[in-house]
Amino acid sequence: MELKTKILNWDAGFPVAMLNKKTASSIGVNTGDRITLKTYSSHPHEVSTITNTTTKLVRTGEVAVSSELREQLGLKRGQKVEIKLSPIPKSLNLIKKKLNKNRLSQKEIDEIISDVVNNSLYESEIALFISAMYKQGMTMKETIYLIKSILKYGNKLDLKDKSMRSKLIVDKHGIGGIPGNRTTPIIVSICAAAGLIMPKSSSRAITSAAGTADVIETFAHVEFSMQDLKKIIKKTGACMVWGGALEMVPADSKIIRVEKMLKIDPEAQLLASIMSKKLAVGSKYIVIDIPYGKTAKVNKEGALRLKTKFEYLGKYFRRKLKVILTKADGPRGDYVGPALELIDILNILDPNKEGPKDLEEKSLLLAGQLLEMTKKAKKGEGINLAREILESGEAFKKFKQIIETQGGRIIKIKPGKFKKNILAKKSGRIYEIDNKKISLLARIAGCPTDKFAGLHIPFNTKDLVKKGEKILTIYAESKSRLNEAVKFYKKEKPLKIK
Amino acid sequence: MELKTKILNWDAGFPVAMLNKKTASSIGVNTGDRITLKTYSSHPHEVSTITNTTTKLVRTGEVAVSSELREQLGLKRGQKVEIKLSPIPKSLNLIKKKLNKNRLSQKEIDEIISDVVNNSLYESEIALFISAMYKQGMTMKETIYLIKSILKYGNKLDLKDKSMRSKLIVDKHGIGGIPGNRTTPIIVSICAAAGLIMPKSSSRAITSAAGTADVIETFAHVEFSMQDLKKIIKKTGACMVWGGALEMVPADSKIIRVEKMLKIDPEAQLLASIMSKKLAVGSKYIVIDIPYGKTAKVNKEGALRLKTKFEYLGKYFRRKLKVILTKADGPRGDYVGPALELIDILNILDPNKEGPKDLEEKSLLLAGQLLEMTKKAKKGEGINLAREILESGEAFKKFKQIIETQGGRIIKIKPGKFKKNILAKKSGRIYEIDNKKISLLARIAGCPTDKFAGLHIPFNTKDLVKKGEKILTIYAESKSRLNEAVKFYKKEKPLKIK
Numbered sequence: 001m002e003l004k005t006k007i008l009n010w011d012a013g014f015p016v017a018m019l020n021k022k023t024a025s026s027i028g029v030n031t032g033d034r035i036t037l038k039t040y041s042s043h044p045h046e047v048s049t050i051t052n053t054t055t056k057l058v059r060t061g062e063v064a065v066s067s068e069l070r071e072q073l074g075l076k077r078g079q080k081v082e083i084k085l086s087p088i089p090k091s092l093n094l095i096k097k098k099l100n101k102n103r104l105s106q107k108e109i110d111e112i113i114s115d116v117v118n119n120s121l122y123e124s125e126i127a128l129f130i131s132a133m134y135k136q137g138m139t140m141k142e143t144i145y146l147i148k149s150i151l152k153y154g155n156k157l158d159l160k161d162k163s164m165r166s167k168l169i170v171d172k173h174g175i176g177g178i179p180g181n182r183t184t185p186i187i188v189s190i191c192a193a194a195g196l197i198m199p200k201s202s203s204r205a206i207t208s209a210a211g212t213a214d215v216i217e218t219f220a221h222v223e224f225s226m227q228d229l230k231k232i233i234k235k236t237g238a239c240m241v242w243g244g245a246l247e248m249v250p251a252d253s254k255i256i257r258v259e260k261m262l263k264i265d266p267e268a269q270l271l272a273s274i275m276s277k278k279l280a281v282g283s284k285y286i287v288i289d290i291p292y293g294k295t296a297k298v299n300k301e302g303a304l305r306l307k308t309k310f311e312y313l314g315k316y317f318r319r320k321l322k323v324i325l326t327k328a329d330g331p332r333g334d335y336v337g338p339a340l341e342l343i344d345i346l347n348i349l350d351p352n353k354e355g356p357k358d359l360e361e362k363s364l365l366l367a368g369q370l371l372e373m374t375k376k377a378k379k380g381e382g383i384n385l386a387r388e389i390l391e392s393g394e395a396f397k398k399f400k401q402i403i404e405t406q407g408g409r410i411i412k413i414k415p416g417k418f419k420k421n422i423l424a425k426k427s428g429r430i431y432e433i434d435n436k437k438i439s440l441l442a443r444i445a446g447c448p449t450d451k452f453a454g455l456h457i458p459f460n461t462k463d464l465v466k467k468g469e470k471i472l473t474i475y476a477e478s479k480s481r482l483n484e485a486v487k488f489y490k491k492e493k494p495l496k497i498k
Numbered sequence: 499m500e501l502k503t504k505i506l507n508w509d510a511g512f513p514v515a516m517l518n519k520k521t522a523s524s525i526g527v528n529t530g531d532r533i534t535l536k537t538y539s540s541h542p543h544e545v546s547t548i549t550n551t552t553t554k555l556v557r558t559g560e561v562a563v564s565s566e567l568r569e570q571l572g573l574k575r576g577q578k579v580e581i582k583l584s585p586i587p588k589s590l591n592l593i594k595k596k597l598n599k600n601r602l603s604q605k606e607i608d609e610i611i612s613d614v615v616n617n618s619l620y621e622s623e624i625a626l627f628i629s630a631m632y633k634q635g636m637t638m639k640e641t642i643y644l645i646k647s648i649l650k651y652g653n654k655l656d657l658k659d660k661s662m663r664s665k666l667i668v669d670k671h672g673i674g675g676i677p678g679n680r681t682t683p684i685i686v687s688i689c690a691a692a693g694l695i696m697p698k699s700s701s702r703a704i705t706s707a708a709g710t711a712d713v714i715e716t717f718a719h720v721e722f723s724m725q726d727l728k729k730i731i732k733k734t735g736a737c738m739v740w741g742g743a744l745e746m747v748p749a750d751s752k753i754i755r756v757e758k759m760l761k762i763d764p765e766a767q768l769l770a771s772i773m774s775k776k777l778a779v780g781s782k783y784i785v786i787d788i789p790y791g792k793t794a795k796v797n798k799e800g801a802l803r804l805k806t807k808f809e810y811l812g813k814y815f816r817r818k819l820k821v822i823l824t825k826a827d828g829p830r831g832d833y834v835g836p837a838l839e840l841i842d843i844l845n846i847l848d849p850n851k852e853g854p855k856d857l858e859e860k861s862l863l864l865a866g867q868l869l870e871m872t873k874k875a876k877k878g879e880g881i882n883l884a885r886e887i888l889e890s891g892e893a894f895k896k897f898k899q900i901i902e903t904q905g906g907r908i909i910k911i912k913p914g915k916f917k918k919n920i921l922a923k924k925s926g927r928i929y930e931i932d933n934k935k936i937s938l939l940a941r942i943a944g945c946p947t948d949k950f951a952g953l954h955i956p957f958n959t960k961d962l963v964k965k966g967e968k969i970l971t972i973y974a975e976s977k978s979r980l981n982e983a984v985k986f987y988k989k990e991k992p993l994k995i996k
Contacts, residue, residue, distance in 0.1 A: 009554040010516070013530030018508070028976030030947040032511030052564075056507040066550075085978050088942065092761065099633060124625035124759050131629040135597060261622045263590065444586070449528040478526030480583050 001027050005079040008057070008064040014257075015069035015119050017083075018052040020060045027085060034086035034120065037063070039073050047072055048086045048119040072119075091115040092125055099132040106145040113149040113251045126258045130266060138268030140312060146268060147313070150276040154249045155226060157199055157281045159233065168374040169197045171283035172366055173274045175290050175306065176208055177297030179438045179455075180333035182341045183289065184212045185240060186348055186363035187370070189399035190389045192238035194376050199233050199281040201243035203256060203273070207263050209442030209454065210338040213242035218339040218451045220408020236402045248280040249273070265297075267306070275313050285373045286314065286321045287366050291328035295435040300325075320373055324366060329461040330433030333359040336442045337454015339413050340475065346410065349396040358460060364390065416445075416452040416475035418482040422489060427467045428497040430459055437494030441474070445485040450477040457495070471495060499525050503577040506555070506562040512755075513567035513617050515581075516550040518558045525583060532584035532618065535561070537571050545570055546584045546617040570617075589613040590623055597630040604643045611647040611749045624756045628764060636766035638810060644766060645811070648774040652747045653724060655697055655779045657731065666872040667695045669781035670864055671772045673788050673804065674706055675795030677936045678831035678955075680839045681787065682710045683738060684846055684861035685868070687897035688887045690736035692874050697731050697779040699741035701754060701771065705761050707940030707952065708836040711740035716837040716949045718906020734900045746778040747771070763795075765804070773811050783871045784812065784819045785864050789826035793933040798823075818871055822864060827959040828931030831857040834940045835952015837911050838973065844908065847894040856958065862888065914943075914950040914973035916980040920987060922963045926995040931959050935992030939972070943983040948975040955993070969993055 001023070008018065017035060029035055031053045038046045049069050058064045063083060065075055075081070091112040098104055104112075112129060115121050121129075138146065159169065172187050184200060191198045202212035213222050223245030224232065232239045244253040252273045259265055278286050288310050292303035307323040314321025333344035333356045348355030348363070368382030377385040389395050400410060438455065446453030456473040465471055472495060476482035499521070506516065515533060527533055529551045536544040547567050556562045561581060563573055573579070589610040596602055602610075610627060613619050619627075636644065657667065670685050682698060689696045700710035711720050721743030722730065730737045742751040750771045757763055776784050786808050790801035805821040812819025831842035831854045846853030846861070866880030875883040887893050898908060936953065944951030954971040963969055970993060974980035 009552050011519075011529040011551045012514075013548070013550065016510075021509075026976065028944055028948065028974070028979035031509040050511070052511070053509045054507050085982060087982060088938075096762070099629065122759050123620075123622045124756050127622035127625040128629055128760055128762075131597065131626055131633075135629075135633050258622050261620050262626055264594070264626075440586075446526055450526065476526070478524065481526035484583060484585060 001083050002080055003061060003063040003083050005075045005077060005081055006058055006062045006064040007070060007075070007077045008066070010064070010066045012066040012068060014123065015047070015049040015072055016052055016066040017049045017069060018054055018058050018064040020058045020062065021053045021055050022060045024051060024053050027083065029085055036084050036086045037069070037073060038082040039075065039079065045073055046118065050122070086120060089115045089120040091121065095125065095129045095132055098136060099128065101136050103139060104142055104145065106148065109142065109145040109149045110152065113153050116251045116254050117153045123258050126255060127262060130255065130259055130262060130264055130269065133266035133268050134264050140309065143268045143271050144313070144316060146272040147276045147279070150249050150251045150272055151279055153251055154280060155247050157226065157229065157246070157248065159197065159199070159230070159282055168285060169199065169281070169283050170285040170370045170374060171198065171200065171278050171281065172287045172289065172370065173278060175270060175274070175297055178291045178328045178435055179209055179331040179336040179442065180341055180344065180359065181291065181328070181331070181362070182212065182215055182333065182345055183359065183363040183366055185216070185345050185399060186390070186395070187367040188238050188240055188402070189349060189395040190367040190386050191370055192236060192402065193389050193394040193398040194371060194385070196237065196370065196374055196376065197233065198238040199229070200238065200240050201246065201248065201277055201281060202240070203243060205448040207260070207265065208439045209336050209447035210341060211448065212240065214338040214448040215341050216240045217242070218342060219411050220403045220406040222406070232405045236398070236405050238398070238402055239406065240402060241406070243277050249276045252276060271309055271313065275317070278319070279317060284319060285370060286319050287369045288321065288323045289366055290323060290325050292325060293328045293435070296328050322369055322373060324369060326362065328435070331435060331438055331457055332356070332362060334458055335454060335456055336438060337447050337475065338451045340415055340452070340454035340456070343413050349390070349399050351391055351393045351396065414452065415454065416450065416477040418476045418479055420474045420482060420486050421470050422472040422474070424465045424467055424469045424471050424497060426497060427465065430461055430463050430465060430471070430495060431498045432496040433457070433461050434494045437492050441485055441488055441492070441494055444481070444488050445474050445476045446478065446481040450481065453477050453481065465497060499581050500578055501559060501561040501581055503573045503575060503579055504556060504560045504562040505568060505573070505575045506564070508562070508564050510564035510566060512621065513545070513547045513570055514550055514564040515547045515567060516552055516556050516562040518556045518560065519551045519553050520558045522549060522551050525581065527583055534582050534584045535567070535571060536580040537573065537577065543571060544616065548620070584618060587613045587618040589619065593623065593627045593630055596634060597626065599634050601637060602640055602643065604646065607640065607643040607647045608650065611651050614749045614752050615651045621756050624753060625760060628753065628757055628760060628762055628767065631764035631766050632762050638807065641766045641769050642811070642814060644770040645774045645777065648747050648749045648770055649777055651749055652778060653745050655724065655727065655744070655746065657695070657697070657728065657780055666783060667697065667779070667781050668783040668868045668872060669696065669698065669776050669779065670785045670787065670868065671776060673768060673772070673795055676789045676826045676933055677707055677829040677834040677940065678839055678842065678857065679789065679826070679860070680710065680713055680831065680843055681857065681861040681864055683714070683843050683897060684888070684893070685865040686736050686738055686900070687847060687893040688865040688884050689868055690734060690900065691887050691892040691896040692869060692883070694735070694868065694872055694874065695731065696736040697727070698736065698738050699744065699746065699775055699779060700738070701741060703946040705758070705763065706937045707834050707945035708839060709946065710738065712836040712946040712949070713839050714738045715740070716840060717909050718901045718904040720904070730903045734896070734903050736896070736900055737904065738900060739904070741775050747774045750774060769807055769811065773815070776817070777815060782817060783868060784817055785867045786819065786821045787824070787864055788821060789824050791826045791933070794826050820867055820871060822867060824860065826933065829933060829936050829955055830854070830860060832956055833952060833954055834936060835945050835973065836949045838913055838950070838952035838954070841911050847888070847897050849889055849891045849894065912950065913952065914948065914975040916974045916977055918972045918980060918984050919968045920970040920972070922965055922967045922969050922995060924995060925963065925965045928957055928959055928961050928963060928993060929996045930994040931955070932992045935990050939983055939986055939990070939992055942979065942986050943972050943974045944976065944979040948979065951975050951979065963995060
């Protein structure tokens with residue numbers, strides 16, 4: 001049945017279509033059922049979506065779409081769309097096969113991923129897939145299938161331009177889990193200043209307070225078309241964008257959305273998420289940052305296991321790949337939160353300012369590795385070259401150029417207008433800062449959606465503090481978020497003094 | 499923040515609230531976040547819900563609610579509601595605890611079930627709970643906790659009326675999985691005619707084409723208040739209603755909703771779902787019907803395991819409980835579908851008509867058990883007494899009384915207006931009718947939501963058919979559903995001739 005698009009100014013959080021009850025019943029669709037929408041604008045484009053129904057808001061002959069569905073299909077007011085009942089997705093049975101401990105073939109994983117990309121699976125069904133990966137694990141073979149599948153149903157960045165082909169495409173990725181560990185903008189600036197090509201695409205936060213994309217977005221655009229992205233890279237040698245917008249790995253973005261709700265991040269999906277992004281942009285030299293520790297995403301044993309797997313994947317896909325393990329006893333830098341972390345970054349990049357040393361050294365270590373792998377520096381000399389580029393102001397210049405090319409500008413960060421200082425109740429040594437609780441605290445304060453919410457943590461683990469001294473500040477954009485966060489802090493005590 | 503209710507004429511399939519973006523941002527809420535709504539109409543009532551946002555459809559100072567949320571809170575246009583950010587539910591961690599193979603305590607299961615009831619968990623989080631129960635199993639102890647918890651967060655039917663207290667409250671429940679196995683209306687009519695009290699509440703279909711509630715709803719009401727229900731039982735000695743409406747086991751209804759999407763039905767939840775319903779209505783004598791077979795819900799081994807568990811639960815809760823195992827090689831009766839199954843039921847109940855023998859005998863067997871357990875018949879004589887009540891027309895009279903008291907009347911069933919006859923391609927013996935494929939076929943044809951959709955299957959397994967003879971008819975309420983069903987039939991061949 002052909003219907004006219006009605007734009008309803010409605011954010012549902014995921015793609016939804018609203019039909020008049022009469023229209024719905026004439027095609028045999030009920031509330032909650034899946035329907036398929038097909039458009040013919042440039043080329044045929046078909047996606048599935050969930051049905052809502054009404055007797056008033058939408059007339060017969062019309063279909064109202066949520067903003068998420070409008071964006072996915074690029075729909076315009078009045079545009080004609082073909083609507084039909086979606087068949088029951090076969091991939092649900094494949095997900096159950098995995099849940100029952102069977103291995104999946106490339107074809108089977110392709111089927112699941114294709115259904116994820118065109119919305120044929122409910123969120124609860126994607127949750128089942130995540131739960132199956134989490135509980136049953138995936139073999140390296142299945143993980144490779146997953147990576148190939150995510151790439152197959154996505155776009156690749158093709159830097160075939162002569163001026164760039166001769167250059168060295170590098171990339172860096174962290175597994176996350178450490179609040180404030182925002183090394184990417186510093187590493188990208190140093191590497192691009194050194195003449196390397198670094199097309200950095202990042203995810204938004206999954207279980208953390210902020211992802212790199214969330215941070216950059218506070219003062220520059222992070223969503224570009226593939227064509228515009230190439231222009232940015234050609235001009236600056238780098239970029240710092242959100243991978244999701246490029247539809248390079250749309251399956252990954254959708255799975256991550258549900259992982260966010262469940263706060264579960266299965267290992268195979270973590271490996272596939274990172275590797276597929278690195279492969280989609282064509283990186284040849286890759287550094288993987290794995291922080292470990294008591295309250296990090298992984299302990300040392302887990303970090304070593306991940307290292308082996310990443311190295312295996314690097315070899316399989318023929319990339320030069322290096323994994324760096326670092327111990328992380330607490331957050332890095334002084335600030336946590338999408339906008340607030342920028343304060344640390346600017347203080348480090350600006351040669352006239354002083355930034356937090358822990359974050360600076362970590363960034364230099366990783367940038368140094370890339371400089372060595374690409375022979376820009378001799379073995380053992382990478383970190384020194386990185387420091388030189390940073391201290392000369394070259395990195396800061398490059399950073400500003402990238403931000404400006406991405407339509408942004410350096411702004412002065414003003415934290416959320418509601419704040420609460422937490423004071424030390426006694427003098428002593430800080431013996432624990434719990435990464436997970438710090439992340440959760442920042443999230444309750446509104447991160448990552450409230451950009452200017454976050455935390456200021458001026459101390460590191462093992463530092464001495466005096467009674468009454470300010471050990472943490474919570475910033476929020478609303479009173480209710482601040483109250484929830486303070487309540488959580490008092491109950492959970494993420495920072496302990498002995 | 500206090501807002502005015504706007505009724506939006508909007509079926510979303512689950513409770514959703516829509517806020518103006520300005521309102522949302524002032525309380526720190528983003529699209530997809532959970533908020534808590536509190537009303538003070540009769541007594542304070544608080545539930546959680548998912549947020550949608552808009553800049554146009556809803557003004558600041560207003561909150562628009564989906565019909566599901568309106569019903570849950572009994573909201574009226576303009577009614578004032580207090581809105582705040584929901585805290586992150588603690589039960590998500592408990593669900594993960596289960597997923598990681600730990601046992602849950604009564605208190606922990608209470609926390610999960612309470613969050614399910616007040617909407618504090620996303621569908622994807624409930625999916626995770628279902629997946630955890632499915633993968634890790636639940637001990638009998640946990641199953642008992644689950645039953646107690648479901649009962650705790652629900653209403654009980656209290657038949658304290660003197661005229662009923664002296665009588666015998668009986669109940670029957672099947673585990674499902676056999677299309678057309680609609681014994682309930684026949685058993686209820688026989689037992690009530692024999693003077694037993696049978697307050698039967700049923701679920702709607704989970705993975706099948708129709709549940710008893712779906713069938714009765716085609717020609718009578720199945721949703722009543724507790725007060726009205728008591729009146730019906732007092733008058734007729736029985737009822738056939740949807741348990742969900744009574745809010746006796748609201749947690750069960752919500753979990754079943756997600757199970758429907760996932761098409762997974764973990765054993766502990768199956769046990770808890772049935773037992774909690776039987777306990778909520780106060781049944782003292784219970785018969786459990788477990789059909790087994792190659793394409794049934796369970797094989798013989800599984801049936802025996804379930805039997806042991808049901809018997810254990812019966813003892814634990816001090817009920818007289820009998821489990822009947824029957825082999826089921828294919829659908830029972832001739833029709834499948836909410837309205838169509840009524841044709842079989844009326845043909846069996848009406849002494850002047852001839853109904854399908856397999857369904858009739860099965861119903862008599864189960865009714866006979868209840869008559870023996872309550873000493874209405876001597877041991878071994880139950881089935882004969884049941885047959886007598888059926889053949890005398892007493893059961894039919896009772897059936898009509900119950901239906902009329904539930905505001906319905908016996909109607910002539912006219913199957914869905916679109917139909918397709920499937921003819922035998924060769925002569926031979928029917929050697930397999932796949933229950934699961936038959937259910938799926940009926941569902942694709944529109945069951946259980948399209949009441950008059952369904953199947954006619956005039957043969958049973960082992961019957962002989964001639965080439966060209968009609969072996970199956972598919973009925974649908976829309977052309978598109980019929981086409982999908984025919985396509986499915988051709989591909990899956992649920993009925994095989996040798």
